[in-house]
Amino acid sequence: MAEVLVVVDATGGAPKKVSLELLTLARTLGEPAAVVFGDAAPLDAKLKEYGAAKVYVADAPDIEKYLVAPKATVLANLVRDKQPAAVLLPSTQEGKEIAGRLAVKLDNGLLVDAVDVAADGTATQTVFAGSTIVKSKVTKGIPLITIRPNSVTPTPADSPGAAAVESVAVELSDTDKLATVTDRVAEKKGSRPELTEASIVVAGGRGVGSAENFKLVEDMADLLGGAVGASRAATDSGFYPHQFQVGQTGKTVSPQLYIALGISGAIQHRAGMQTSKTIIAVNKDGEAPIFELADFGVVGDLFKVVPQAMEEIRKRK
Amino acid sequence: MKIVVLVKQVPDSGAERSLRADDNTVERASANNVINEMDEYAIEEALRIKEAQGGEVVILTMGPDRASESIRKALSMGPDAAVHVIDDALHGSCAVATSKVLAKAIETQNADLVLCGAESTDGRVQVMPHMLAERLGMPAVTGARKLTIDGSNLTAERQTEEGYEVVTAPTPAIVSVWDTINEPRYPSFKGIMAAKKKPVTTLSLADLGVEPNEVGFDGATSTVIEHGTRPPRQGGNTVADDGDGGTKLVEYLAGEKFV
Numbered sequence: 001m002a003e004v005l006v007v008v009d010a011t012g013g014a015p016k017k018v019s020l021e022l023l024t025l026a027r028t029l030g031e032p033a034a035v036v037f038g039d040a041a042p043l044d045a046k047l048k049e050y051g052a053a054k055v056y057v058a059d060a061p062d063i064e065k066y067l068v069a070p071k072a073t074v075l076a077n078l079v080r081d082k083q084p085a086a087v088l089l090p091s092t093q094e095g096k097e098i099a100g101r102l103a104v105k106l107d108n109g110l111l112v113d114a115v116d117v118a119a120d121g122t123a124t125q126t127v128f129a130g131s132t133i134v135k136s137k138v139t140k141g142i143p144l145i146t147i148r149p150n151s152v153t154p155t156p157a158d159s160p161g162a163a164a165v166e167s168v169a170v171e172l173s174d175t176d177k178l179a180t181v182t183d184r185v186a187e188k189k190g191s192r193p194e195l196t197e198a199s200i201v202v203a204g205g206r207g208v209g210s211a212e213n214f215k216l217v218e219d220m221a222d223l224l225g226g227a228v229g230a231s232r233a234a235t236d237s238g239f240y241p242h243q244f245q246v247g248q249t250g251k252t253v254s255p256q257l258y259i260a261l262g263i264s265g266a267i268q269h270r271a272g273m274q275t276s277k278t279i280i281a282v283n284k285d286g287e288a289p290i291f292e293l294a295d296f297g298v299v300g301d302l303f304k305v306v307p308q309a310m311e312e313i314r315k316r317k
Numbered sequence: 318m319k320i321v322v323l324v325k326q327v328p329d330s331g332a333e334r335s336l337r338a339d340d341n342t343v344e345r346a347s348a349n350n351v352i353n354e355m356d357e358y359a360i361e362e363a364l365r366i367k368e369a370q371g372g373e374v375v376i377l378t379m380g381p382d383r384a385s386e387s388i389r390k391a392l393s394m395g396p397d398a399a400v401h402v403i404d405d406a407l408h409g410s411c412a413v414a415t416s417k418v419l420a421k422a423i424e425t426q427n428a429d430l431v432l433c434g435a436e437s438t439d440g441r442v443q444v445m446p447h448m449l450a451e452r453l454g455m456p457a458v459t460g461a462r463k464l465t466i467d468g469s470n471l472t473a474e475r476q477t478e479e480g481y482e483v484v485t486a487p488t489p490a491i492v493s494v495w496d497t498i499n500e501p502r503y504p505s506f507k508g509i510m511a512a513k514k515k516p517v518t519t520l521s522l523a524d525l526g527v528e529p530n531e532v533g534f535d536g537a538t539s540t541v542i543e544h545g546t547r548p549p550r551q552g553g554n555t556v557a558d559d560g561d562g563g564t565k566l567v568e569y570l571a572g573e574k575f576v
Binding site: 067068069072092093096097098099100101103104105107108109110111112113122126127128129130131132133134135136137138139140141175178179180181182183184185186187194195196200224242243248249252256257266267268271274278279280281282286291292293294295296297298299300301304305306307308309310311312313316317 | 330331332333334335336341354355411412413416436438439440441442443444445446447448450451452454455456457458459460462472476477478479480481482483484485486487490495496497537538539540541542543544545546547549550552553554555556557558561562563564565566567569570571573575576
C-alpha cells in the first residue's frame, strides 16, 4: 500500500489531537507515515497506536529557529524521495503555510480546510461560513490537503503500526533561513484545551460586559473541561485576548458542544462556529440571531442563568 | 521605502455569498463586492510606515474589471498609485497559479516591503504570503500584530496559537497583518477626490510573461467537482428564564450526555 505522509503537530511531548485525527484519516487512504519535526521519541507510542507504519524524523535546531520555510523544504525532499500517495497536514495557520510552500515547490495542487477526504482523494470543504459544501480534487500532482481539526473521530488502529523510525536529512538553502524567530511568548491559556481542538467551547460576547466578567465564562469552561472563546465584539472591546476570537476574522471551531454566552450571533461570528455539533445560547435578547441556530436557548440574564447552571452541574457530578 | 500592498476584492462577508452554478467560482456579479477587510489594515500600516519614514505606497490587485472600484477605494485612503492585473484568462485560477501571477507583478515593482491582510474573507486560505515568498526568495512573516521597520530589517510580533512570537527578517519581505495591528483610517473627501487622479497601471498576462494556459481553469492544479448548499441549521427549543433557566440548560446538557 502506498504511503500517506501525515505532518504531526505536537505539544508538551505528545501528538496533538488533530494529528491522531489525521492518522485515522490517512489509514483510509493508504499506509500512514508520520513526519515529525523535532524529537519523536516521546510521540512514538501514540503514533504506533494510531497506525503509523513509519515515522520520519527531521530534528535540527534550524527547523524551530526559522519560520515555516525549513519544514517545507524538508517535506518537499521527502515527497520527492518517497513518492507518497498523498500528504495530509493540519489546517492550522502553520500547516496551511507549509502546504502552500510545498505546493509551489512541487508545482502541485493544494486543498485547505477539508473536513473529509474520500479514498479517491476527493476532499469535502465547507465555505462561506459553513453555508456551502464543496467537493474538490487536486488535478496536478498528489492530493496535498490540510484537514480541519475536529473533523474526524480519532480511532486507534486495529493493529498498531510498526512506527519504524527513519531519520531525515535537514538540508536548507539560505532563503529558508530569512525569517528568524527571536522569542516565543506563551499567553494565558492555563490547562485548558486548545480552542480549535476542544470538544467543548464556552464563548462570551458583548453581553459579558467586561474583562472581569469573563471569569464567569472561564469558570463555566473549566467546569465542563472546555476551551474559552470570544466574539469579535468581546475581543475588540478588550474583554479577552484576540487569539481566542471565534468567527470570520478569528478561529473556526467545530466542537461537539458550543455554548454562546451574551453573543448575538452576527453572520461573521456564525462563520466560525456554526458547524459545531450542538449549540447552546444564553442571551437577554430573544430576537438575537444566535437563537436561530441554537439547539437549545435560554432567553435571560447570563449572570443568573450561568451560575445556576454551574451549581446544577456540580450537584450532578 | 517602497511598499506594495496586496488588495483583494471579495464579496461582502456580511451578506449571503454563493458559488456560481456554471463553473463553481465565487459569484461576484450579484454580490456587493468590497475590499477584503483585513487588507485595509495592511494599507493603513503601509501609510503609517510611509508617513514616518517616507517612500511610496502602491496597491496591487488581481481581479476582473469591477475590482477597479476597490482599487479607487483603496487609493482614497492615501496610497500613491495602483497596479491592476487584469486578464480574462485569469478567471478560475487556483492559488498556485495566482501566486505565480502576483509574484511576477510584484517583481515589476522593486518593492522593499509587501504587505497584505492575514486572510481573505472569501477563501480564508492564508497561503498567499508563503507561496509568494517561495517564488520570490523573500522571507514571509504572517499574522503580524506589530511591525517595526529599521533600515533594511524588520521586526514583527506575530500571533500564534499559544501566544505570540517575535520574528526578525531582512527586507525585501512579505508581511501579512491581523486586524489587531492598527485602526484603518476612513477616506477623507479630499482623499476620495485625489484618488480619481492617481495613476492605475493595468498589466495583462502578456505584460507579465505568463502564458494563458498556465492560469485559469486550464492551468488550475485543483478543481471543484461540485458544490451544494448546506441545509441551514434549525433553531431548537428556546425557553425564557423564569428563574430556572440554568437548571433547564443543564437538563438539556444531561439529555445530550454532556454532563
